[in-house]
Structure formats: structure tokens, C-alpha cells
Amino acid sequence: QSVYKRGLKYEKPAFTFQSDKWEELACQRMSAESRGYVYGSAGTRETTDKNRAAFKRWSIVPRRLVKTQQFASLATKVLGHDLASPIAMAPIGVQRIVNPDGEEAATRAAAQCNVPYILSTASSTSIEGVAKANGDGQRWFQLYWPSREHDDITASLLKRAKDAGYTALFVTLDTYLLGWRPSDMDNGYNPFLRADQVGVSIGFTDPVFQSHFKEKHGQDVEENLSAAAAEWTRLVFPSMSHGWEDVNFLQQHWDGPIVLKGIQTIHDAKKAAEVGVQGIVVSNHGGRQQDGGNSSLGMLPHIVDAVGDKLAIFFDSGIQGGADIVKALALGADCVLIGRPYMYGLALGGEEGVVHVLNALIGEMEMTLHLAGLPSVDKSVLNRSVLVREED
Numbered sequence: 001q002s003v004y005k006r007g008l009k010y011e012k013p014a015f016t017f018q019s020d021k022w023e024e025l026a027c028q029r030m031s032a033e034s035r036g037y038v039y040g041s042a043g044t045r046e047t048t049d050k051n052r053a054a055f056k057r058w059s060i061v062p063r064r065l066v067k068t069q070q071f072a073s074l075a076t077k078v079l080g081h082d083l084a085s086p087i088a089m090a091p092i093g094v095q096r097i098v099n100p101d102g103e104e105a106a107t108r109a110a111a112q113c114n115v116p117y118i119l120s121t122a123s124s125t126s127i128e129g130v131a132k133a134n135g136d137g138q139r140w141f142q143l144y145w146p147s148r149e150h151d152d153i154t155a156s157l158l159k160r161a162k163d164a165g166y167t168a169l170f171v172t173l174d175t176y177l178l179g180w181r182p183s184d185m186d187n188g189y190n191p192f193l194r195a196d197q198v199g200v201s202i203g204f205t206d207p208v209f210q211s212h213f214k215e216k217h218g219q220d221v222e223e224n225l226s227a228a229a230a231e232w233t234r235l236v237f238p239s240m241s242h243g244w245e246d247v248n249f250l251q252q253h254w255d256g257p258i259v260l261k262g263i264q265t266i267h268d269a270k271k272a273a274e275v276g277v278q279g280i281v282v283s284n285h286g287g288r289q290q291d292g293g294n295s296s297l298g299m300l301p302h303i304v305d306a307v308g309d310k311l312a313i314f315f316d317s318g319i320q321g322g323a324d325i326v327k328a329l330a331l332g333a334d335c336v337l338i339g340r341p342y343m344y345g346l347a348l349g350g351e352e353g354v355v356h357v358l359n360a361l362i363g364e365m366e367m368t369l370h371l372a373g374l375p376s377v378d379k380s381v382l383n384r385s386v387l388v389r390e391e392d
């Protein structure tokens with residue numbers, strides 16, 4: 001309604017409400033390097049394409065003559081936190097490559113829309129800087145986990161996050177190393193190594209990393225930013241250096257819920273429950289890591305059947321519009337993470353662009369539920385009975 005009313009006064013939205021056009025529009029706006037990094041995927045984009053295709057296999061079946069007072073309630077509770085709606089912003093690194101205000105603009109938008117913001121370890125803004133911009137918003141911290149020989153750096157990051165008001169820890173497990181990404185390779189571009197352009201502020205501002213760097217290179221971080229960027233990148237992508245038993249270290253150093261991100265198998269979901277974390281993100285990193293993989297949505301119901309009663313289930317990879325969110329929730333996700341769409345909003349309009357994307361997704365989700373005759377996102381009504389599987 002408010003959009004149409006603004007239209008009567010000739011006030012146009014920041015950019016289109018057609019969420020399937022955001023990618024194309026943003027790609028026209030971004031530099032070749034940023035476009036390659038954000039839109040880019042692993043290998044031949046097979047996993048990314050499957051992520052999208054999986055949503056089309058499910059259809060939402062509407063119910064009629066459902067008497068409800070008003071629009072569906074989106075409020076929910078996840079990890080013991082009250083959320084205004086079942087969405088959060090996925091952790092995305094180096095956001096300054098698409099907008100000079102980067103994470104600060106995105107996190108302000110998150111607070112404005114009442115959506116939790118997950119800060120990436122690969123952020124181009126510091127933990128404290130993002131906390132300040134986020135203000136009273138809900139914020140969670142994503143860890144790229146240094147190898148155990150650098151436990152002191154990990155502990156320092158966790159402490160800083162806790163002190164700055166981040167209330168949940170997301171640990172990303174699908175990024176042993178950055179994936180095989182032809183677009184970045186063609187551009188010779190790894191944003192983490194471009195300290196001059198985007199920095200890797202979380203590392204550069206970390207006192208334990210600073211002294212580690214000084215000991216190893218005999219220089220301060222500021223004296224050799226490019227070597228520091230390379231060192232930090234090597235540290236946070238330490239290849240296959242952790243096992244399930246190491247999760248215990250994080251539990252000892254993080255007082256709050258822990259969520260393992262990048263889970264794609266029933267086996268790993270059960271292991272997560274076994275080691276006693278509070279949640280998982282069913283995610284394949286938007287198809288950016290492993291090519292030739294399965295769709296993330298395809299695995300969701302199987303994982304929900306295995307551990308949905310024990311763990312909070314987050315979902316991402318391939319969400320483009322409000323109906324996609326409804327489908328993921330119907331298949332058993334408690335909360336979905338929005339990935340590329342908000343980076344496109346950031347590229348197209350900074351803070352205002354991210355607000356536009358979040359409001360559009362929330363509004364469309366709300367309308368989709370209403371038209372399907374669903375009064376809330378509660379599992380008693382929003383469940384698999386709402387979907388039919390289309391024949392291939």
C-alpha cells in the first residue's frame with residue numbers, strides 16, 4: 001500500500017521491485033572485478049544453477065476461505081532470540097568492493113529493517129566499526145576459523161565480537177580454501193589480497209594478529225599492508241585443518257549459541273547435533289565453493305527430518321524472492337539467510353538499496369503467505385502440506 005501511495009505522489013522506489021532483475025541491474029553497475037567476485041561462482045556454475053532450479057520443483061498450494069484478521073505474522077524465535085521475521089543477512093566479506101560505505105551501510109539497513117546482520121570475518125570494516133553502525137540492531141559474528149596453532153587469534157576474534165555485542169557465532173565450514181572461481185581467476189582478482197582497495201579490517205585491527213605479524217615479518221601491519229593481507233588470508237583459510245573434536249575449543253571460548261554453516265549432508269548434521277552446537281546453516285555457499293554439487297534446497301528436507309527437532313535450521317543458497325523464502329520455511333527451515341540480493345541492493349543504492357531489497361523480500365514473503373491462506377510462519381501451518389512437488 002505504502003508503495004502505491006508514494007506512487008500517487010510520483011515518488012518512485014530506489015529501483016525495481018522485480019527481484020529477478022536485481023542481479024542484471026547490479027552487474028551493469030559494478031566494476032568487472034566486483035562483478036566477477038559477487039556474481040561469480042565455482043567452476044561452470046552448475047551448483048549455482050541447481051540452487052535456483054530446485055526452487056521451481058516446489059509449488060505453493062493456496063487455501064481458500066481462511067478467515068484471518070490481517071496479514072500473516074512473521075515474528076518468530078530462533079536460537080532463543082526474538083526475530084521480527086524469519087530472515088537474516090548472510091555473512092558476506094569485503095562489502096566495500098561494491099560501495100565505499102560497505103558493511104556500515106549494509107548493517108545500518110539491517111537495523112532499520114529489524115533484520116539480524118551476520119558480520120563476516122572477511123569484512124572490510126572492523127568488528128567494532130560494524131557494531132557501532134548497527135547500533136541497537138541484532139548482530140551475529142561469522143568465523144573463518146584459523147588453524148589450531150593460532151588459537152590465540154581465534155580467541156581474540158571471539159572476545160572482540162562478544163564485547164561488541166554480537167550474540168551468536170556462525171562458523172563457516174565449507175571454505176577450506178576459496179573455491180575454483182574462473183571469473184576471479186580471469187580477472188587475476190582476489191579482493192582479500194587488495195589491501196589497498198578494501199583492507200581486511202578485522203585482521204588488521206586485531207592486536208594478536210598484529211603481534212603475530214610483527215614477530216614473523218619484523219614489521220608492523222601498516223608498514224606492509226600487502227604482506228599482512230596475504231598473511232591474514234592464509235590464516236583464515238587454513239585448508240583442512242580442523243576435525244569435529246575441535247568444535248569444543250569454540251564452545252569453551254564462546255558464551256552463546258554456535259551455528260555451523262555449510263552443512264549439506266545428514267551425516268554432518270547429525271555430527272553437529274552430537275557435538276552439541278545449537279544450529280546449522282544448510283548452505284553450499286551460493287554455489288561459490290564446490291562445482292558439480294547438489295542444490296542446497298534439495299538437501300533441506302532430508303536434513304530437517306534428521307535433526308530438525310534438535311537444532312535450529314538456517315537455510316541459504318539461491319533465494320531470490322519472497323516465494324523462495326516461503327518454500328524454504330515450508331520445507332523446515334527456521335530462518336533463511338539472504339545472500340547476493342542484498343549485495344546487489346548495496347551496489348545499486350547503498351544503505352537505501354539494501355533497505356529496498358530487504359523490505360521487498362519481507363513484503364513479498366508476507367503477501368505470499370497471505371495469498372496462500374497462511375496466518376503465520378508457525379510450523380503448525382507453514383509446513384510441507386503447503387507444497388506440492390512438480391513433476392520434472
Ligand code: FNR
Nearest residue numbers: 038090091092093120122172285286317318339340
Ligand atoms: C559469500 N558468502 C560468505 N559466507 C561466509 O560464511 N563468509 C563470507 O565471508 C562470505 N563471503 C561471501 C561473499 C560473496 C560476494 C557472496 C555472494 C557470498 C556466502 C554467503 O554467506 C551465503 O552462503 C550465500 O551468498 C548464499 O547464496 P546466495 O543467496 O548468494 O545464492
